[in-house]
Amino acid sequence: MTFKRYNPDRINVLSSGGGTQSNAMIVLISQGKLPKPDLIVMVDTEREMSNVFDYQREHILPLCEAMGIEYHIIKKSEYTEHDLTTKNDDERVLPPFFIVNDDTGEISKMPGFCSGKWKTEPFQRHINKLYGEKYATKRGVEVWLGITIDEAQRVKVTGGKWNRVYPLVEMMLTRQMCIQIVEDAGLPTPPRSHCWMCPNRHNNDWADMQANHPEEFAKAVEFEKNLIAKWPQYRVNRSADPLGVQTFVDDGRGTQLDLIQFCDTGMCFT
Ligand code: SF4
Numbered sequence: 001m002t003f004k005r006y007n008p009d010r011i012n013v014l015s016s017g018g019g020t021q022s023n024a025m026i027v028l029i030s031q032g033k034l035p036k037p038d039l040i041v042m043v044d045t046e047r048e049m050s051n052v053f054d055y056q057r058e059h060i061l062p063l064c065e066a067m068g069i070e071y072h073i074i075k076k077s078e079y080t081e082h083d084l085t086t087k088n089d090d091e092r093v094l095p096p097f098f099i100v101n102d103d104t105g106e107i108s109k110m111p112g113f114c115s116g117k118w119k120t121e122p123f124q125r126h127i128n129k130l131y132g133e134k135y136a137t138k139r140g141v142e143v144w145l146g147i148t149i150d151e152a153q154r155v156k157v158t159g160g161k162w163n164r165v166y167p168l169v170e171m172m173l174t175r176q177m178c179i180q181i182v183e184d185a186g187l188p189t190p191p192r193s194h195c196w197m198c199p200n201r202h203n204n205d206w207a208d209m210q211a212n213h214p215e216e217f218a219k220a221v222e223f224e225k226n227l228i229a230k231w232p233q234y235r236v237n238r239s240a241d242p243l244g245v246q247t248f249v250d251d252g253r254g255t256q257l258d259l260i261q262f263c264d265t266g267m268c269f270t
Helices: 020-030 050-067 114-131 133-139 149-154 175-184 203-212 214-230 256-262
Strands: 011-015 039-044 071-075 098-100 107-109 141-144 162-165
Touching: 011 020, 011 114, 020 050, 020 175, 039 050, 039 114, 050 071, 071 114, 114 133, 149 175, 203 214
Parallel strands: 011 039, 011 141, 039 071, 141 162
Antiparallel strands: 098 107
């Protein structure tokens, strides 16, 4: 076992993004290469790709059941009213959309807060509700995140009640090695996990969605139409052309850079 930071005195919760690295952690648990957490929690942003849930239902939930580990998939709307904007007076826009400057045509990107509001906060509220806030605070929670060494810049040292830990970094695993671990266990290649309207997607992700998931691509097109109707300068894709007029091709770029800059919770794309 190479998970030296494992602390059984605290509550151990694997935060599943539903994607490659989270699935690899669960496979490693089933192989005895990682210890059993107390619980696995995935927050459904209610804009997740449906193939991620199909995969969880068909392959991961039965595995967890066989290991006797509870796996809770919770909907964000059960724990927060924040959606595209915060529900406070400031109505802050949460996803990191692109903005076209009317005068110069320059394209910039907004900071992203959706992962924190849609995932981290509901996750923490669920744990507090389940264990009782006082008990959870007293014992402390180890939040296992599926970051790999190729994304090491996403690692944040936290401590305190919600201490983030990174078993896959300790095991020196890359995302590609995680795919191999899952496939070697006899499971199909895991899908990439992210929202169907996520501005952190790169063109290879859009190309895949346009070709292989047309219903969700159509939802993203409709989503962006409504977005532009309300905020004419906002876009979902970095080219700033509306999604509906584009034919995407795989440009070979990864998503790492945007995730480091615009999504620091470690709960997305894992
Ligand atoms: S996948 Fe993208 S849109 Fe969804 S919560 Fe994460 S950063 Fe936000």
